Amino acid sequence: MKYGVLYRKTTKNIGDDMQSYAAEQWLPHTDYLVDIEAMDSFKADDDEPVATIMSAWYMWEKWNWPPSKYVYPLWIGLHYNDIQRGRPRGMPSKFEYIESGPGKEYLKRFEPIGCRDYYTQERLSERGIDNYFSGCVTLTLKKRPPKPREREYIVLVGLAKSVEEAVKKQMEGTGIDVIVEPPTRPIPSDQFMTWEQRRAEVEERLDLYQNAKCVLTFRVHCALPCIALETPVLWVRHNFNSVRLDPYKHYANTALNEDVIAGKYKDYMLNPIPNPDTYKPVRENLEKIISEFIDKAEHETRTASELYESQYTDEEIMQWRHDTMKKTLYSYHKEHHIDLREMAAMRNELAKYQKIGDIDEVRRMNREYNSKIVKLAVKFRRLLLKLLGKKP
Numbered sequence: 424m425k426y427g428v429l430y431r432k433t434t435k436n437i438g439d440d441m442q443s444y445a446a447e448q449w450l451p452h453t454d455y456l457v458d459i460e461a462m463d464s465f466k467a468d469d470d471e472p473v474a475t476i477m478s479a480w481y482m483w484e485k486w487n488w489p490p491s492k493y494v495y496p497l498w499i500g501l502h503y504n505d506i507q508r509g510r511p512r513g514m515p516s517k518f519e520y521i522e523s524g525p526g527k528e529y530l531k532r533f534e535p536i537g538c539r540d541y542y543t544q545e546r547l548s549e550r551g552i553d554n555y556f557s558g559c560v561t562l563t564l565k566k567r568p569p570k571p572r573e574r575e576y577i578v579l580v581g582l583a584k585s586v587e588e589a590v591k592k593q594m595e596g597t598g599i600d601v602i603v604e605p606p607t608r609p610i611p612s613d614q615f616m617t618w619e620q621r622r623a624e625v626e627e628r629l630d631l632y633q634n635a636k637c638v639l640t641f642r643v644h645c646a647l648p649c650i651a652l653e654t655p656v657l658w659v660r661h662n663f664n665s666v667r668l669d670p671y672k673h674y675a676n677t678a679l680n681e682d683v684i685a686g687k688y689k690d691y692m693l694n695p696i697p698n699p700d701t702y703k704p705v706r707e708n709l710e711k712i713i714s715e716f717i718d719k720a721e722h723e724t725r726t727a728s729e730l731y732e733s734q735y736t737d738e739e740i741m742q743w744r745h746d747t748m749k750k751t752l753y754s755y756h757k758e759h760h761i762d763l764r765e766m767a768a769m770r771n772e773l774a775k776y777q778k779i780g781d782i783d784e785v786r787r788m789n790r791e792y793n794s795k796i797v798k799l800a801v802k803f804r805r806l807l808l809k810l811l812g813k814k815p
Contacts (some may be wrong), residue, residue: 438644499537539679
């Protein structure tokens with residue numbers, strides 16, 4: 424059996440690579456890189472299946488679904504959330520690609536699907552796809568060798584600037600260094616980094632986390648690796664309402680931005696308390712599932728074609744993609760006209776207030792109208808990037 428690392432070829436987010444690295448640590452060897460945004464066109468040599476751990480955020484490029492027959496998948500850690508694309512009204516697309524046809528059939532072939540969060544579980548259940556909560560593969564990261572520094576340090580990742588500045592001030596004179604690390608790269612990775620370089624960057628970051636006195640972060644894929652490494656981590660956010668956090672916010676100590684700024688967690692930074700151990704059953708179950716998958720893959724002798732069980736031909740899958748794409752674009756076209764009608768109504772209301780000389784209402788309507796224009800510009804930009812096959 425050959426093995427593939429699922430990765431996002433084009434990304435600024437180091438958290439994407441953290442997930443790929445966590446999956447790769449389980450593979451006997453790495454033979455292929457499988458781009459999550461081009462899974463439909465992935466092809467292996469000699470009709471060989473490629474065992475791949477599929478833990479990731481799906482699907483930015485929904486028109487490349489389902490994956491090709493060469494991907495021999497372990498479906499754990501699936502996160503399917505359209506915060507960026509589906510919730511703004513009319514953004515194509517939402518869940519069309521797993522609701523019918525080859526897209527839904529594909530997931531049902533590999534039931535039950537391991538999900539990274541309860542939101543994804545609910546969305547799959549609504550569509551008749553069996554699932555369970557698996558957790559994220561980053562919870563299985565292995566502890567790193569100690570590399571102590573001369574001075575103790577804490578690490579800040581992705582925090583609001585106001586929180587960063589407050590922490591730096593609170594740590595003055597304590598003898599503890601404050602290291603601020605960005606959660607993203609300045610430019611997309613595919614423009615200047617090989618996977619080997621990206622892997623080394625992840626290892627360097629994990630070493631930094633492992634040897635820190637504690638880590639304060641806003642980011643999911645900083646918090647979960649720290650939990651796996653057993654480094655004290657304080658999850659700091661303005662709120663914890665995100666669906667991505669529901670399963671995990673009890674795995675770490677948490678704090679609100681304003682409380683950290685107010686100095687309520689200075690004692691924590693000086694004397695961090697261990698993370699809760701509530702994640703351990705999830706980690707142990709993931710380790711069992713992945714180990715069984717690797718063992719099964721090692722004994723698999725069939726070709727990719729022999730393993731392929733879809734009732735759809737390649738031509739039928741391509742036609743389904745085409746039809747679904749047309750459906751989502753037509754939906755966007757209709758919603759676009761709703762936006763235009765709303766803007767026309769706002770212009771009429773603005774003209775009315777201008778006519779009667781109500782300056783306060785004119786100012787209010789101008790603010791609302793300009794805000795609407797900005798939102799539409801963002802929506803159009805996302806659509807254009809989508810059509811160009813790029814991630815916003």
